[in-house]
Amino acid sequence: MLIERTAIVGGGIIGRSWAIVFARAGLPVVIYDQLPETRASMRERLAEALAQSAALVGDAAAQTAVLDRISVADNLAQAVADADFVHECIDEKLDSKVAIFRELDRLAKPSSILATTTSSFPVSTFAAELPSRNRCIVVHPATPPHLLPVTEICPAPFTDQAVTDAAFVFMERCGQVPVLIRFEQSSFVLNRLQAALVVEMLRCLNSGIISPGDIDKIISQGFGLRWAFLGPFEGVDLNAAGGIREYLERFGFIFDDMARQNGHLGAVVTPEAIAMLDAYARAQLPLDSIGDRTAWRDRAITSLRALKNANA
Amino acid sequence: MLIERTAIVGGGIIGRSWAIVFARAGLPVVIYDQLPETRASMRERLAEALAQSAALVGDAAAQTAVLDRISVADNLAQAVADADFVHECIDEKLDSKVAIFRELDRLAKPSSILATTTSSFPVSTFAAELPSRNRCIVVHPATPPHLLPVTEICPAPFTDQAVTDAAFVFMERCGQVPVLIRFEQSSFVLNRLQAALVVEMLRCLNSGIISPGDIDKIISQGFGLRWAFLGPFEGVDLNAAGGIREYLERFGFIFDDMARQNGHLGAVVTPEAIAMLDAYARAQLPLDSIGDRTAWRDRAITSLRALKNANA
Numbered sequence: 001m002l003i004e005r006t007a008i009v010g011g012g013i014i015g016r017s018w019a020i021v022f023a024r025a026g027l028p029v030v031i032y033d034q035l036p037e038t039r040a041s042m043r044e045r046l047a048e049a050l051a052q053s054a055a056l057v058g059d060a061a062a063q064t065a066v067l068d069r070i071s072v073a074d075n076l077a078q079a080v081a082d083a084d085f086v087h088e089c090i091d092e093k094l095d096s097k098v099a100i101f102r103e104l105d106r107l108a109k110p111s112s113i114l115a116t117t118t119s120s121f122p123v124s125t126f127a128a129e130l131p132s133r134n135r136c137i138v139v140h141p142a143t144p145p146h147l148l149p150v151t152e153i154c155p156a157p158f159t160d161q162a163v164t165d166a167a168f169v170f171m172e173r174c175g176q177v178p179v180l181i182r183f184e185q186s187s188f189v190l191n192r193l194q195a196a197l198v199v200e201m202l203r204c205l206n207s208g209i210i211s212p213g214d215i216d217k218i219i220s221q222g223f224g225l226r227w228a229f230l231g232p233f234e235g236v237d238l239n240a241a242g243g244i245r246e247y248l249e250r251f252g253f254i255f256d257d258m259a260r261q262n263g264h265l266g267a268v269v270t271p272e273a274i275a276m277l278d279a280y281a282r283a284q285l286p287l288d289s290i291g292d293r294t295a296w297r298d299r300a301i302t303s304l305r306a307l308k309n310a311n312a
Numbered sequence: 313m314l315i316e317r318t319a320i321v322g323g324g325i326i327g328r329s330w331a332i333v334f335a336r337a338g339l340p341v342v343i344y345d346q347l348p349e350t351r352a353s354m355r356e357r358l359a360e361a362l363a364q365s366a367a368l369v370g371d372a373a374a375q376t377a378v379l380d381r382i383s384v385a386d387n388l389a390q391a392v393a394d395a396d397f398v399h400e401c402i403d404e405k406l407d408s409k410v411a412i413f414r415e416l417d418r419l420a421k422p423s424s425i426l427a428t429t430t431s432s433f434p435v436s437t438f439a440a441e442l443p444s445r446n447r448c449i450v451v452h453p454a455t456p457p458h459l460l461p462v463t464e465i466c467p468a469p470f471t472d473q474a475v476t477d478a479a480f481v482f483m484e485r486c487g488q489v490p491v492l493i494r495f496e497q498s499s500f501v502l503n504r505l506q507a508a509l510v511v512e513m514l515r516c517l518n519s520g521i522i523s524p525g526d527i528d529k530i531i532s533q534g535f536g537l538r539w540a541f542l543g544p545f546e547g548v549d550l551n552a553a554g555g556i557r558e559y560l561e562r563f564g565f566i567f568d569d570m571a572r573q574n575g576h577l578g579a580v581v582t583p584e585a586i587a588m589l590d591a592y593a594r595a596q597l598p599l600d601s602i603g604d605r606t607a608w609r610d611r612a613i614t615s616l617r618a619l620k621n622a623n624a
Contacts, residue, residue: 263575
C-alpha cells in the first residue's frame with residue numbers, strides 16, 4: 001500500500017500543519033477548504049509556519065521546495081481524486097464527520113486510506129455505515145504535528161490490519177512517532193493524559209493552595225524539563241537501583257492512594273502492571289546502565305536549560 | 313535575615329544536589345552524613361555531578377571553585393553550628409524527621425532557618441513540639457534541584473512570615489524558582505501532579521489500550537516538548553483567540569467529564585476558576601500578543617527538537 005499522493009480536507013491550523021508534515025517528507029499535497037478566503041491565504045500562512053520551523057525544515061530554499069509541493073484545490077472531488085492518503089481535518093462535530101466521510105467514501109480512490117485527525121470521535125461513531133469503512137482510521141496528532149511528532153493511530157474493529165500497518169509506516173516515513181491505540185474509546189489516550197493532569201491542577205487551584213502562575217511553573221520549571229526527554233515511566237526507572245520495579249514496590253502506594261482518592265476501586269499498581277513495566281524498562285535499558293542513562297539525562301536537561309536561558 | 317553560611321544534613325543524592333545549588337550561588341556549604349563511607353566519597357561524587365552539569369556551572373576551573381566551597385563535617389553539631397540556613401535531607405521517615413529536628417532545634421543558631429527537603433511530611437507533623445518551631449519550613453525541590461529549578465515552599469501555620477519570605481528570597485538568589493504552597497497537605501502539590509498523570513497512565517496501561525513504550529512517547533514526544541517551555545494553563549491560553557477563558561468555555565467539559573469519572577462531585581471548571589485563570593493569563597500576555605507568543609513557542613519547540621536530534 002504505497003502512499004505517493006496525499007490530500008488534506010480542511011485548511012485550518014491542523015490541516016496546514018499536516019500539509020507541512022507530508023510536503024516536508026517529499027510528498028505532493030493537495031489541500032482543500034470550503035472557504036474561499038482560507039484557500040486564498042493558504043500559501044502565505046504555510047510560508048509563515050515553515051519560516052517558524054526553519055530548524056526542522058531548512059533554509060529559505062528548502063522552505064520554498066516544501067511549499068511548492070502543496071497545491072490548493074477549490075473543490076473536494078478534485079482534491080481527493082488521486083490521493084492515496086486523505087486526511088480529514090475539518091471541524092470537531094460528529095455530524096460534520098458523518099457527512100464528510102460519506103463524501104470521501106464516494107469520491108476517493110478505492111485503494112486510498114481515509115484518515116481523520118479527530119481528537120474525540122472513534123471511527124465507529126461516524127463511518128460504520130460506509131461501504132468502504134475498512135479503510136477508515138484515526139490519525140490524531142499532538143498539536144501541531146509539524147512540531148510535535150507523537151501521533152495516535154486508532155483503528156475501528158472493522159479497519160483492515162493492512163490499513164493500520166500502512167498508516168504506521170507512513171507516519172514513520174513522515175518523521176512522526178506513531179503509537180497504537182488498540183481499541184476505541186472517546187478521546188483515545190493523549191487527551192486523557194493531559195486532562196488527568198489539568199483536572200488535578202484545577203482541583204489544587206480551586207482549593208486555594210497555590211496560584212495559577214506557580215502551578216504552571218511546577219511543570220515548565222520542573223517535570224517539563226524531564227519529560228522533554230523521558231516519559232514518566234522511563235523517568236522513574238532511573239530513580240532506584242532496581243529500576244521501575246523497585247520504584248513501584250517502594251513508592252507505588254503514592255499512586256494507589258491518589259487513585260483511591262479519585263474513586264478508583266482497587267490498586268492501579270498491580271503485580272501485572274509492575275511486571276509489564278519491568279519488562280518494558282529492562283528491554284530498553286539494563287539495570288547496570290541506569291547510571292549512564294542518568295548521566296545522559298542530566299546532560300540533556302542541562303542543555304535544555306542553557307537553551308531556555310539563551311532564548312528567554 | 314541574611315543567609316551567608318549553609319549546612320546540609322544528609323549526603324545522599326538530594327543533599328549533594330542542594331550542596332551544588334548553594335555552592336554554585338557562591339555560598340559556603342558544610343555537609344554532614346552519618347555514614348563514614350558517604351563522607352569519604354562526597355567530594356568525588358560532587359565533582360562528577362558538577363562535570364555533568366558543566367553547561368550550567370562552567371569549565372573545570374569554575375567547577376573546582378564550586379567544589380571548594382563545600383566541606384564535609386564528621387559530626388552534626390559542627391556541621392550546623394554557624395549555619396544561617398540548614399537543609400535536612402535525610403531519609404523520608406517521620407520518626408527520623410522528628411528525631412533530627414529535635415537535634416537541630418538544639419544545635420543550630422537561634423536565628424537560623426531549619427528547612428526540610430521532604431516530599432511528604434508537612435512541618436506540623438514533626439516539629440510542632442519544638443521550642444523554635446517558628447523557623448521550620450518545607451523547601452521541597454523537583455529532583456534534582458541543581459538541574460530542575462522549581463521548589464515548593466510550604467510553611468506550617470506557626471512558621472514566621474519572615475522565615476517564609478527569607479526562604480523565597482534565598483531560593484531565588486540560588487537560581488531556583490520557588491512556589492508557595494499556602495497551606496499544608498501531604499505530598500504538597502508537585503508530587504500530586506505527577507501522581508495524577510501516572511495514575512491515568514497506569515489505568516490506560518491496565519486496560520490494555522496502549523503499550524508502556526507508546527504511553528511514555530505520548531509525553532516525551534508530545535506534551536513534554538510543550539511543557540518544557542509553557543505550563544499547561546499558559547499553553548492552552550494560546551489555543552484560542554480569546555485565550556484560556558475562551559478555551560475553557562468551549563472545551564472545559566473535557567475536564568469536568570474526567571473529574572466526574574474520577575468521582576469528583578461538581579465541576580472543576582467553575583466560573584471562579586475561569587476568572588482566576590483569565591486574570592493570570594491576561595496579566596502576563598495581552599490577547600493580541602497570542603500570535604507572537606505562539607510563534608515564540610513554535611521556535612522554542614523547534615530548537616528543542618533540533619537539540620534532541622543532535623544528542624540522540
